[in-house]
Amino acid sequence: MSRPVVAESRPPQLIWLVTGTLAVIAAILTAVATGYDGVPALRHWQEAAALLVLFVAADAAYLRVDFRRQVFSINISELPLVLALAMLPPVPVIVIRLAAAALIYLFRGRLGATAIKQWFNFFTKAACTSAAAVIVAAYQPLKVAEVRSWLVLVGAVLVHIVLMIASNSAVLAIAHGRRARRDITAMAVPALAVGAVNTTLGLVVLLVLEQSAWATILLVVLVVSFVLAYRSYSRFMRQHHRLQELYDLTAHVRETRLEATLYDRLLHGTRQMLRAQYATLWLPADRRHPEVLLTSKIDVPGLIDLPGTPDALRRYAVGRGSTVAVGANFEAPADLGLRVSTDAILVPLRSGPVVIGCIEVAGRIGEVNSFHPEDVRLLETLAAHVGVAVENSRLVDRLRFDAYHDALTGLPNRRRILQALEESVKFRAPGEVVAVLLFDVDGLRDVNDSLGHAAGDKLLVEVSRRLRELAPPAALVGRLGSDEFVVTLRVENVEAAAALAGELRGQLRVPMDFGALTLDVDTAVGVVVHPDHGSDPATLIQRADVAARAAELIPAGVQTFNPALESRSARRLGLANDLRRAIDQDELEIYFQPQVSLRDRHLVGVECLARWEHPTHGSVDPEDFVAVAEHTGQLSRLTEAVLKEGLRRCRQWADAGRPLQVAVNLSSRTLVDATFPDRVEALIREFGVDPARVTFEVAEDSGAPDRPMPMLQRLHEIGVQLSVDDFGTGYSSLSYLRRLPVQEVKIDRNFVQGMATDPGDLAIVRAVVDLARHFGLTVVAEGVESELTLDLLREIGCDVGQGFLFSRPLPYERLEAWLGQQTEPERTPAGEVRRLRAVP
Numbered sequence: 001m002s003r004p005v006v007a008e009s010r011p012p013q014l015i016w017l018v019t020g021t022l023a024v025i026a027a028i029l030t031a032v033a034t035g036y037d038g039v040p041a042l043r044h045w046q047e048a049a050a051l052l053v054l055f056v057a058a059d060a061a062y063l064r065v066d067f068r069r070q071v072f073s074i075n076i077s078e079l080p081l082v083l084a085l086a087m088l089p090p091v092p093v094i095v096i097r098l099a100a101a102a103l104i105y106l107f108r109g110r111l112g113a114t115a116i117k118q119w120f121n122f123f124t125k126a127a128c129t130s131a132a133a134v135i136v137a138a139y140q141p142l143k144v145a146e147v148r149s150w151l152v153l154v155g156a157v158l159v160h161i162v163l164m165i166a167s168n169s170a171v172l173a174i175a176h177g178r179r180a181r182r183d184i185t186a187m188a189v190p191a192l193a194v195g196a197v198n199t200t201l202g203l204v205v206l207l208v209l210e211q212s213a214w215a216t217i218l219l220v221v222l223v224v225s226f227v228l229a230y231r232s233y234s235r236f237m238r239q240h241h242r243l244q245e246l247y248d249l250t251a252h253v254r255e256t257r258l259e260a261t262l263y264d265r266l267l268h269g270t271r272q273m274l275r276a277q278y279a280t281l282w283l284p285a286d287r288r289h290p291e292v293l294l295t296s297k298i299d300v301p302g303l304i305d306l307p308g309t310p311d312a313l314r315r316y317a318v319g320r321g322s323t324v325a326v327g328a329n330f331e332a333p334a335d336l337g338l339r340v341s342t343d344a345i346l347v348p349l350r351s352g353p354v355v356i357g358c359i360e361v362a363g364r365i366g367e368v369n370s371f372h373p374e375d376v377r378l379l380e381t382l383a384a385h386v387g388v389a390v391e392n393s394r395l396v397d398r399l400r401f402d403a404y405h406d407a408l409t410g411l412p413n414r415r416r417i418l419q420a421l422e423e424s425v426k427f428r429a430p431g432e433v434v435a436v437l438l439f440d441v442d443g444l445r446d447v448n449d450s451l452g453h454a455a456g457d458k459l460l461v462e463v464s465r466r467l468r469e470l471a472p473p474a475a476l477v478g479r480l481g482s483d484e485f486v487v488t489l490r491v492e493n494v495e496a497a498a499a500l501a502g503e504l505r506g507q508l509r510v511p512m513d514f515g516a517l518t519l520d521v522d523t524a525v526g527v528v529v530h531p532d533h534g535s536d537p538a539t540l541i542q543r544a545d546v547a548a549r550a551a552e553l554i555p556a557g558v559q560t561f562n563p564a565l566e567s568r569s570a571r572r573l574g575l576a577n578d579l580r581r582a583i584d585q586d587e588l589e590i591y592f593q594p595q596v597s598l599r600d601r602h603l604v605g606v607e608c609l610a611r612w613e614h615p616t617h618g619s620v621d622p623e624d625f626v627a628v629a630e631h632t633g634q635l636s637r638l639t640e641a642v643l644k645e646g647l648r649r650c651r652q653w654a655d656a657g658r659p660l661q662v663a664v665n666l667s668s669r670t671l672v673d674a675t676f677p678d679r680v681e682a683l684i685r686e687f688g689v690d691p692a693r694v695t696f697e698v699a700e701d702s703g704a705p706d707r708p709m710p711m712l713q714r715l716h717e718i719g720v721q722l723s724v725d726d727f728g729t730g731y732s733s734l735s736y737l738r739r740l741p742v743q744e745v746k747i748d749r750n751f752v753q754g755m756a757t758d759p760g761d762l763a764i765v766r767a768v769v770d771l772a773r774h775f776g777l778t779v780v781a782e783g784v785e786s787e788l789t790l791d792l793l794r795e796i797g798c799d800v801g802q803g804f805l806f807s808r809p810l811p812y813e814r815l816e817a818w819l820g821q822q823t824e825p826e827r828t829p830a831g832e833v834r835r836l837r838a839v840p
Helices: 012-037 045-060 078-087 090-107 115-138 147-211 215-255 259-273 311-320 373-404 414-426 444-451 453-470 494-508 537-551 563-584 622-631 635-655 676-687 709-718 733-739 749-754 759-774 787-796 812-822
Strands: 063-067 070-074 276-283 292-297 324-326 344-351 354-364 433-441 476-481 484-491 512-514 517-519 523-530 558-560 589-597 602-614 618-620 661-666 694-699 721-727 744-747 778-782 800-802 823-828 831-836
Touching: 012 090, 012 115, 012 147, 045 078, 045 090, 078 090, 078 115, 078 147, 090 115, 115 147, 259 276, 259 292, 259 354, 259 373, 276 311, 311 324, 311 344, 311 354, 344 373, 354 373, 373 414, 373 759, 414 433, 414 476, 414 484, 414 537, 433 453, 433 494, 433 537, 444 453, 453 476, 453 484, 453 494, 484 494, 484 537, 494 523, 494 558, 523 537, 537 558, 537 563, 563 602, 563 622, 563 635, 589 635, 589 812, 602 622, 602 635, 602 800, 618 622, 622 635, 635 661, 635 676, 635 694, 661 721, 676 709, 709 721, 744 749, 744 759, 749 759, 749 778, 749 787, 759 778, 759 787, 812 823
Parallel strands: 523 558, 602 661, 661 694, 694 721, 721 744, 744 778, 778 800
Antiparallel strands: 063 070, 276 292, 276 354, 324 344, 344 354, 433 484, 433 523, 476 484, 512 517, 589 602, 589 800, 602 618, 602 831, 823 831
């Protein structure tokens, strides 16, 4: 039957009461058994010794059988009990049974274990065996060949099993209350079934021995054969279960995205797989992440912060960077200097060569009380998966954070600001207004030009710090980009918003020191409120920007929006008309910025960029006229103009025997134009260009990733290449790599430019390269401006570089001159390629 297991009870006095009752029952029944024939001399001591060995073997060996994906634990203790009841007087049967139990506890080292458990199990066996012995003694003499004797033995064993079930049920009811009903049913049914089979086997053995004593040899051969076969089966099934458990756990870890859920599944699964009382994950604090110390403990549903081993042992394992195992089957390291009272295994977690923490198990439970070397290997295998999962989870968290925060200041970015504004507008309370204060920092360009961009960045960081400290606690402080900051909060009215803007502007004007120079931090503030000045976040931000531009022209430096300020948009409308004419008359000039293979310095392609020299306003910033084109519906025509020029030059380069890839940027608005793929296909046919020579760069933050999916699939079918632009700054980086038909990722210049000085940026670039390698994608780094950055990119395996270190964007004629001066031809099977002589 199944093994009696006693849970630690909430009220131990009640379990002691059950144990005492069993002891009294055992004493009474033993006295009754003695009354039948006294305490006879044991004449057949050979049989007694053999039965003692059989009882010890039966109690020590539990057969585990897999049936229909369930594991059943079978004990054959009823078989030697049938033999003993038939062959020996009652008192020797009781003595031998209890002697076998004591030997088992002694051999397994359990005599010092929890007393309440061991005494309960001991007296349960005493009471059950005494009851069976009394029943058999009452029907003496027994003749094995008679059916009457069979029924007596079956009845005695049945009473033994029922009393065992009743005693265990009482303890389960005390420990678990109503929940014990399912446990009792799950225990009783298999126990009765296994007991019936064991009793039948015992009767068969008696009949065989009755026929001839030589039959013992046949039984021994049969038992030895069965033991050998079962050992092979058990070893195979144990390895199978371990592999299945490891596979299931690593699959759960791999599929889990949220860090909290990851730790919960990981620790509970590890504890159950290694049959441990505790499973603990420890990740020491580093620059970006706080310390994590979580433990899964048996019988505790959630995670706790109480580990199963001393803190010094974990620090020892992490410090050495190697596995530490302590317990009965292991020798503690000589330099440990720490006594550990429980078995434990601690395995460091690694991210590449760096140890980031450790995972540990402590306190082995079950039939085997100590961990073994195979448990160490299993935990080490699991730790390799866990280290990758933890690092990937942290990377996803970092990318998600970066998607909603400014890389320089750490403030919420435009996307997060718009999201917060939408929530504030939606849940605005009656009598309140939602205020948007837009701060435009004056003089940033002068600081960049005179002191360098590092000083400009320092200025922006200081402004962000001051705004965080000065703004009310309920306010959201963010950076829109460049030199624009936003403070949004709920206030009573527009006057209160303007007053707060003036107060913050005045407190910001504390001088800043830049070495020997001292600068005043001055800002112009635009003020808008909902619902007076707009109903949607984008409109509020746009009108706050209009007000901030007007504030630059007044001494107070604070301007509340009014409709008259929008007259400035007349210039934008005029610019829109001029842009339309410039596109119609081919007045836009297309510049080309080279892209260079970092492995062999081959020129592999160019990015096509539009430039506009306005006859009145001079050079127009690309961001300005692209925004105008986007708001006036001319963006598709602008994209087509760039694409046509790129295809024309691509055809010329191919005809000259030196084919180059051309890359063109696509915006989110273009990706929802259903006719765009057909126009692309027509243009490619018109110029006779191989579609594989054309790359479209899709901004990662171009809206929800599912919206452009049909358009991207259609472009992919045409045969063009697709690239994720500014990778690492959007909210769906991993989603793009997994679902969109892209062949290339382009790392955002902010990460590339900072990787030589910021370990965090270097880690991000390295992680992006590794992820792209995993998905079989080409990696392009934009913003390469120094030789140190170039060397780092080569070292981590980046494929292509683009930036001022190689060349600025150039018109076609200057690009051809650059090719002649900075490159030299090299023949390859695919045609002539241009190789950089040296990085300028």
